[in-house]
Amino acid sequence: MERKQEVSKAVIQRLPRYYRNICELKAEGVQRISSRSLAERMGLTASQIRQDFNCFGGFGQQGYGYNIEKLMEELGSILGLSAGRTAILLGAGNLGRALLNNFDFEASGFRLLCAFDANPALVGQEFGGCEVRSSDTMPAFVAEHKPDVAVLTIPRGNAPDIARELVDQGIRGLWNFTGEDLHLGGLGVPVENVHLSDSLMTLCHLVSTTEE
Amino acid sequence: MERKQEVSKAVIQRLPRYYRNICELKAEGVQRISSRSLAERMGLTASQIRQDFNCFGGFGQQGYGYNIEKLMEELGSILGLSAGRTAILLGAGNLGRALLNNFDFEASGFRLLCAFDANPALVGQEFGGCEVRSSDTMPAFVAEHKPDVAVLTIPRGNAPDIARELVDQGIRGLWNFTGEDLHLGGLGVPVENVHLSDSLMTLCHLVSTTEE
DNA sequence: GAACTTTTGTTAAAATAATATCAATTCAAT
DNA sequence: ATTGAATTGATATTATTTTAACAAAAGTTC
Numbered sequence: 001m002e003r004k005q006e007v008s009k010a011v012i013q014r015l016p017r018y019y020r021n022i023c024e025l026k027a028e029g030v031q032r033i034s035s036r037s038l039a040e041r042m043g044l045t046a047s048q049i050r051q052d053f054n055c056f057g058g059f060g061q062q063g064y065g066y067n068i069e070k071l072m073e074e075l076g077s078i079l080g081l082s083a084g085r086t087a088i089l090l091g092a093g094n095l096g097r098a099l100l101n102n103f104d105f106e107a108s109g110f111r112l113l114c115a116f117d118a119n120p121a122l123v124g125q126e127f128g129g130c131e132v133r134s135s136d137t138m139p140a141f142v143a144e145h146k147p148d149v150a151v152l153t154i155p156r157g158n159a160p161d162i163a164r165e166l167v168d169q170g171i172r173g174l175w176n177f178t179g180e181d182l183h184l185g186g187l188g189v190p191v192e193n194v195h196l197s198d199s200l201m202t203l204c205h206l207v208s209t210t211e212e
Numbered sequence: 213m214e215r216k217q218e219v220s221k222a223v224i225q226r227l228p229r230y231y232r233n234i235c236e237l238k239a240e241g242v243q244r245i246s247s248r249s250l251a252e253r254m255g256l257t258a259s260q261i262r263q264d265f266n267c268f269g270g271f272g273q274q275g276y277g278y279n280i281e282k283l284m285e286e287l288g289s290i291l292g293l294s295a296g297r298t299a300i301l302l303g304a305g306n307l308g309r310a311l312l313n314n315f316d317f318e319a320s321g322f323r324l325l326c327a328f329d330a331n332p333a334l335v336g337q338e339f340g341g342c343e344v345r346s347s348d349t350m351p352a353f354v355a356e357h358k359p360d361v362a363v364l365t366i367p368r369g370n371a372p373d374i375a376r377e378l379v380d381q382g383i384r385g386l387w388n389f390t391g392e393d394l395h396l397g398g399l400g401v402p403v404e405n406v407h408l409s410d411s412l413m414t415l416c417h418l419v420s421t422t423e424e
Numbered sequence: 425g426a427a428c429t430t431t432t433g434t435t436a437a438a439a440t441a442a443t444a445t446c447a448a449t450t451c452a453a454t
Numbered sequence: 455a456t457t458g459a460a461t462t463g464a465t466a467t468t469a470t471t472t473t474a475a476c477a478a479a480a481g482t483t484c
Contacts, residue, residue: 010471012417016410017393034431043395046431047473054433062432063480079413080420098310108412148419173419175412181229183255190418192411198228199404200320200387201291205224206402207360207385208292222441246461258461259443266463274462275450 007055014052017042019075026068034065081109086147087175090162091154092117092125092132095177099153100127113147142169149173156180163191219267226264229254231287238280246277293321298359299387302374303366304329304337304344307389311365312339325359354381361385368392375403 021042025033035046035053042049053059053066059074060066076082087110089096096115105112117123118135125132133141150171152159159178166174167189174191176182182191233254237245247258247265254261265271265278271286272278288294299322301308308327317324329335330347337344345353362378364371364386371390378386379401386403388394394403 008470013410013414015417016407016413019413020393020407020409036431042393045473047475048471050432051434051472058433060432061480062478063430063482065431079417081413081416083416083420085416085419094310094314098306102306103408105412108409109416110412149415172422173415175415181254188422190415190422192415192418194408194411195228195232196315196406197232197320198225199406200317200322201228201231201293202225203361203385203387203402203404204293204295204297204321205227205291206404207297208295210384210400210402220441248461257443259445260441262462263442263464270463272462273450274448275452275460277461 011052011055015075015079018049018052019072019079019081022068022072022075026072030068032065032067033071035060038066079109083109084111085109085149086111086113086145087149087151088113088138088142088147089115089130089151089153090117090135090138091115091152092119092122092127093153093155096151096153097127099151100130102128110149113145114141116141139165139169142166142171146170149175151175151177153177223264223267227287227291230261230264231284231291231293234280234284234287238284242280244277244279245283247272250278291321295321296323297321297361298323298325298357299361299363300325300350300354300359301327301342301363301365302329302347302350303327303364304331304334304339305365305367308363308365309339311363312342314340322361325357326353328353351377351381354378354383358382361387363387363389365389 021038035049038044039046039049050060053071056074056078059070087105089100089112092100092115096117100112100115112130115127115130115132116135116138117132120134122132123134148171150166150173152162152174154162156178159176159180159182163174163176163182163184167184167187171189173189174182174184176191176193179195179197181193184191233250247261250256251258251261262272265283268286268290271282299317301312301324304312304327308329312324312327324342327339327342327344328347328350329344332346334344335346360383362383362385364374366374368390371388371392371394375386375388375394375396379396379399383401385401386394386396388403388405391407391409393405396403
C-alpha cells in the first residue's frame with residue numbers, strides 16, 4: 001500500500017468515481033472488467049484507468065482484466081472507507097437536517113456520532129437516527145469521543161472561529177458547507193469545501209456557451 | 213467576448229471561485245486589487261490569475277490592477293449570470309425541499325419557476341417561495357415556459373428516462389443530484405453531476421493519508 | 425500444447441497546464 | 455515634467471497530466 005511517490009491530486013479525485021462504478025458493476029453481478037470496458041462505461045481512456053490504478057500497485061491481471069471484487073476492496077482500502085472513522089455534524093438547520101435525513105455517511109466511510117445545534121428547540125430531537133445535542137456540550141464530547149471529522153453546516157460567519165476551535169480540539173478533517181473557503185492544510189487538517197453555487201454557476205456558463 | 217480558442221475546462225471551473233471572491237471584496241468595500249493580492253487571498257499564483265483572466269481579454273490595467281466593479285461585471289457576464297435564465301426542480305423530497313428552502317438560485321444566475329413532485333401530499337405546498345405542482349403537469353409547463361435547466365432531485369432509478377424526456381422537451385442543462393452519472397454532452401446538453409459522496413470519500417482518503 | 429487473442433504494466437511521447445520572466449504602461453511622488 | 459515603483463499582458467519555460475505504444479503475461483481455442 002506504500003506509495004513510491006506522491007500520487008497526484010487529479011488521480012485522487014477520480015478514485016471515488018471509480019469506486020462508485022465498481023460498486024455498481026458488482027451490484028449488476030459483473031465479476032471482472034477490462035480497462036477498455038470500464039473506460040467506455042465511464043467516458044475515460046483505458047490508458048488513464050490503467051495508469052491511475054498503477055499508482056497504487058497493479059491489481060489487474062494481464063489477459064484477464066480486473067477482478068471486480070478485488071478492485072472494490074483495493075479502492076475502498078485506498079480511500080480508507082473501512083477505517084471506521086467517525087464524524088459529528090455542527091448546525092442542524094435545514095441543510096444539516098437534510099444531510100442527516102438523506103445522506104448515507106456510512107457509504108462514504110463515516111459513522112455519524114451525533115449533531116450539535118445552539119437552538120434549544122432542536123436539542124433532543126433526532127434526524128436520520130442521529131441525536132441533536134446542545135452546542136455547549138460539544139467540546140466535552142469531542143474531547144471524549146475524538147471524532148475524526150466535523151461536518152460544518154453552520155452559518156458562514158462563525159466558520160473560521162469554529163474551525164480553529166475544532167482543530168485545537170484535535171479534529172482531523174472538515175467537510176465544509178458554510179460557503180466560506182477554509183484552508184487549514186497548513187495545520188495538517190484537510191478540508192473539503194462544498195460550494196453548490198460553483199457547480200450551478202458552471203452550468204450557467206455551459207448553457208450559455210452551448211448556445212447554437 | 214468572443215474567444216480566440218477554446219478556454220480550458222480547468223479555467224472555467226475556477227471562474228465561480230473568482231466571482232465569489234470578487235463579490236466578497238466588493239462587499240468589503242474594496243475598489244481595486246492586484247493579481248498578487250488576489251493570489252495571496254485565494255491561495256493561487258498571481259501568474260495564474262492573470263493568465264486566466266486574459267483568456268477572456270485583459271480587463272486589468274498596468275500599474276493599477278483590476279477594478280473590482282468591472283471585474284465582477286466581466287466575470288458575471290462570462291458566467292452568464294445576468295442572462296435571466298430559468299429553472300424548474302423535479303422531486304420535492306427532503307433534498308429538493310432543502311434546496312428550495314436554502315439555496316439562493318438567483319445568486320447563481322437562475323430564477324426558479326416552480327417544483328414538481330408526484331406525491332399528492334406535497335402538491336400545492338410552497339417551499340422557499342416556490343410552488344410544488346403535480347408531475348403530470350410538467351410536460352405542458354415545460355412546453356409553455358421553456359425553462360433553461362432542470363434540477364434533478366428525484367430518486368436515482370428514474371434519472372436516465374426523465375433526463376431523456378426533458379432533453380426531448382428542449383431543456384438546455386441539468387443540475388443532477390440523483391447519484392446517477394448523466395452524460396448528455398453528446399446531445400449538446402451540459403450536465404453538472406453533483407456527488408456529495410465523492411467529496412466525503414476524498415476527505416476520508418485525505419484524513420487517512422494525513423496521518424502522522 | 426501450440427497458435428492466437430486479450431489485456432495488463434510500463435515506458436515514451438504528446439498535450440495541457442502552471443509558473444516565471446520581462447518589456448510596456450500606468451500611477452504616484454517630487 | 456521626470457523619476458521611480460507597481461502591475462499588467464504576453465511570451466517563454468517548466469512541470470504535470472494525458473495519451474499512445476508495445477513487450478510480457480495470461481487466457482482461450484482447436
